[in-house]
Amino acid sequence: MKGAVLLLVLFISSSNVQGAKILGIFPVAAPSHYILGNSLMRGLAERGHDVTIISPFVEKNPPKNGTYKDIVLTGFVEEHKSLVKKMNMFDMENKNFLFLAPFIIKIMLDSTEKVLSHPNVQNFINSDETFDVVIVEQFMNEAHKAFATHFNAPLILLSTIGASSWPVPYVPNMIDIGGFHVKSPQKLPKDLQEYLDNAKEAHPNVKVFITHGGLLSTLETIYHGVPVLAIPIGADQKLNAQHSANQGFGLMLGYKEVSEATLTDRLKELLSNSKYAKNAKDRSKFFHDRLVSPMETATYWVEYVIRHRGALHLRVAALDLPLLNICVREKIIKMTTTSIFVFVFCLIYTVQTARILGVFPLPGKSHYFLGSALMRELAEKGHDVTVISAFGEKNPPKGGSYTDILLTGIPEEMEKRRNEMNMYEIGDLNPFINIPFLTYMISEIGEMTLKHENVQKLINSGEKFDAVIVEQFYNDAQKALATHFGGVLILFNPIGANYWVNGLAGNPSPPSYVPDTFLSYSSHMTFSERVINTLVYGLNTVVHHFYLYPKQNRVIQQYIPNGPNVQDVLYNASLILLNSHPSINQPVPHVPNMIEIGGFHVKPPKKLPKDLQEFLDSAKDGVIYFSMGSNLRSADLPTEKPHPNVKLFITHGGLLSTTETLYHGVPVLAIPIFGDQQLNAQLAVNNGYGLSLPFKELSENTLGEKLNELLSNPKYSNNARIKSKIFHDRQVTPKETATYWVDYVIRHKGAPHLRVTAVDLPWYKYYLLDIIVFMALIILILSFISYLILRKIFCILRSMKKENKMQKNQ
Template sequence: MNIITLIVLTSFTYLTHSARILGVFPFIGKSHYFLGSALMRALAEQGHDVTVISPFGERTPPNGSYRDIVLVKTRETFERKLKVNMFDVGELNPLISLPFLMIMLSELGTLTLQEPPVQELIHSDEKFDAVIVEQFLIDDLKALASHFNAVQIVFSSTGSNLWIDSLVGNPSPPSYVPSAGLSYSSQMTFLQRVTNTLVYLLNVVMMHAYVYPNNEQTVQKYIPGAPHIEDFLYNASLVLLNSHHSFSQPVPHVPNMVEIGGFHIKPPKKLPQDLQTFLDGATEGAIYFSMGSNLRSVDLPTDKRDAILNAFAKLKQKVLWKWEDEELPNKPKNVEVGKWLPQQDVLAHPNVKLFVTHGGLLSTTETIYFGVPVLAIPIYGDQKMNAQLAVNDGYGLSLPYKEVNKETFAQNLDEVLNNPKYSNNAKAKSKLFHDRLKTPMETALYWIDYVIRHKGAPHLRVAALDLPWYKYHVLDVIGFVVLVAAIGGTVFYVLLTRMCPLLFKRLKNKVKTN
């Protein structure tokens, strides 16, 4: 056997080493599951033995070893809780909606660990090399990594944020890192920094006063012999971030935080024949309209829907609208609807000139991938920030939901469709997105394998995690400097007050003598 053959065989064996990996993605949101599913399917197809805890499960399991543990009761419970019109949620003040979100999501970990199939897994003799947990205020589920003596990997469905930064020692000062629920850029005004700081402090107080204590109670109740929360909360070997500087604001990242934004996007496939014919026939261009997987266009109030239809009816372009019902009342001739549409494949069609979107992160990522400008109508969560970034970077406009009427919607459509700067900037952003050493998915798979190979890669852990809060913020140093300055100032003052009378007396005697 020659040396080249030996190297090839050795490399193949090294790259295809199989690990047992548990993925925990319990959030009741299809967009979150799409991300978790894409990652875990890729791991299974790479040769790993994969188990996934989620509310949905795969209709067509991937090639390789793949097992679903479906959270049936958890899904049913949250579907009852979330029977609200999501278009009304966006009107809530973040200082009110944030505590509500934290309380609701902290319950998700409890419901997950209560599930009979999850309890069966916990009490089994199964072993895992790594546990991947979604970071979304469900920190109690990180105890599963300790329980199975596995490497803890955290997946953030957004970029870095307040909920994960402190757990890996990543700096996120509110002076220039805006909270996800706010539509601020890094260049904040004074009043914006005041609001951002208040939201930051509210996060910290809620996490330490409610979320973490609640997590600790849940873990001790449902995981036998579980360690204290402090022993697993700060134990992430790797944080995978669904972000990238091509569509996210640049912020600090410690060594074990890796950006993989866009990893879920696949090369476009041929469209179903009816959609292919419709878009091929859009010689004047086409508009794609979707409010994502959690918001439903069918829930739009009648006045908003009619305003949008009125504007669409006056266009020469065709419109493809994700509409979750059989019929769209008063549908113009140039509008085609579908309950479900293959979004990535639609955006890849060369005739699509504009994406009207809610501004969700997946939609934002996909539109940048394909270089399509946007008109965003953000409703809640990070949608407002994503929409504002589109405005800042010049590849789209943002129209607040409450301001949508036939005049404003038509004006914004006209601006993005007929001003070439938006399309040009979208294409420029797309070039930035694709300019990487490896694809986002290859990056994710490499780093997962890396931390497993290196037994958790403790060399990536920053020293900030081992410092008490007062040392991290150098309060002890500041206190020492203030104390030294105070002592020095006091000594100087005492000496000065004692020496001055003697100096004055000597000067006075000298004057008399002269």
């Protein structure tokens, strides 16, 4: 059900999306491939773009809105038919993959060359045409990607299959658009309509679909919610057929096993057992339950890369690393360390007033701002919301019900402890000391939360919740509240994907290009930085598995009646909301149940107080805004910063401050102190919209130098505006995204179809240790056998040589 994946890469020269010139290359002479390419290019033409398509087919009814031009690969269809006749497609099932792979590759290589050498294509290449983007079907035709370079345009790849038929991690520039080719049902011819109407067994009445298991057929089956009997022949058909059987909405029948008896047995099972129809309808609900339609998604992202000059901010650093860094450091080192507005098609399935518990216990205002923003929005959507936090909501939302469970006394206790520490000195702590220290301190707050009398009253109240949202921050025991209250578990990570959540969701995070949160490294690390980053990964593994998780398990057993084992709740999250976005964070992989909502807490600017408005209006040379966040006791300054005379923002580099800076498109001078602030500051420097000044280096001279550079060099304000455009360029708002996905997992009872298999694998399987040991044993055995054979050969040769010598001596 994954469908096509849109892979966005490379560079573009134009930022204007109105009437863009788009070239599509879909050379495979098979109708199923052309249907996908044609659907996408028609969709773009209907949005007013000037579309040119290279393919073996002619569009008989071109769209009316834009321009649609065919460059026809004449002779390809006839040649394809001739090739199919020579081959017996039904014999393909009997062929070994090792035989088929070279055969298919040769056919595609020959086809790739024939496309480029075709007279119509050569005339086109040698024309003076220019394009804003080139879309190429990815199908063993790498040479066609050179069209993008030739026409000085970005390259977009359309994969006619998905990354997989089950949930897998996607990097930010891979976009699921599966089903975009499916059109709404049209009125049937009169005779066929009457035939179906008169069918005894019905006509929504199509009860089963018998198919070869092609991806398009499977997608259309799921679209309509009909069980399927797949008789696969070749290519990806077996995989699609097996997937339908595994998911319980169909059966598979091998072509060689087809007979009247086997066909009848399968059909009787599909028609008499209601589970297949039910599972097909469930899958259809998943298919249709999207924020925007797949075609809207496809056309949006094509236009997105044009607007953002190739969208280089979506590319992961892995593309720039040598193969050794990616493979060895991810596998071996980690082993050794152990809309447009909203097209909500889900209106049919809308969640009506769910009961949602939010657990945001940290007594830090920045953490509460995030939790409060999310829970308020859910309440305003009409849900019944309960929030465990150290702060009360003075102005509860009016839409639904909002109940506070206050952690009285904890803010005062934390304030007392904070007074004993100098927050400005914590930033100097070595990460190998900082991580254990933070783990101990925050886990203590987690225990204080669960044993608090107000929380204990809630735990023993007999209440039930549909969903429990827990802020992920060294507090894994609180995840057991989801099990206790019978709700789905949703994690909210106050930063992007990092060590705290990656392992819990099966999300890959190679230390070769994913730096730890407490290190101020970019994705392009030096050798020494990668060594330190890997050691920090190892430290996190040791601290979590040998200290944090055992302690959290003890807390669960002590404060939650009949509490589950911590291992049973660690990997139980249905959804992980990430406070991140490509405009703010470095691009990294995400599994399907990780959703970025960075910036959801930012509110539209309010009207400024009269005196402040007059002050800003009268500032001839502009104003510098200064704030050191909620933990550093800076002045209580207003949070509105959109006035055009605000030229610069001086901040500690906290994620909320950084996000608000990008929201308004203002350059930043970061003075990081602790936590993720150094990483955020370094990202501002790397992306060219700010500078970093370590607190220890702060002086009148260094501050003056940084301010002069930021105010006099226009590149910082330009880059800040560019990042702000990326921040705002979304199909739907981050708040809409957050509430949609919370509703989604409630609607779909935890949405287990989004979970990757990695969370269910033992660690030795995940890291392929059993395969590595097996292959090593095979190599050792073969080496030993080779040694014995060679030894025997040498002995024979030596013996023969000796005999010859003796004969000569005689």
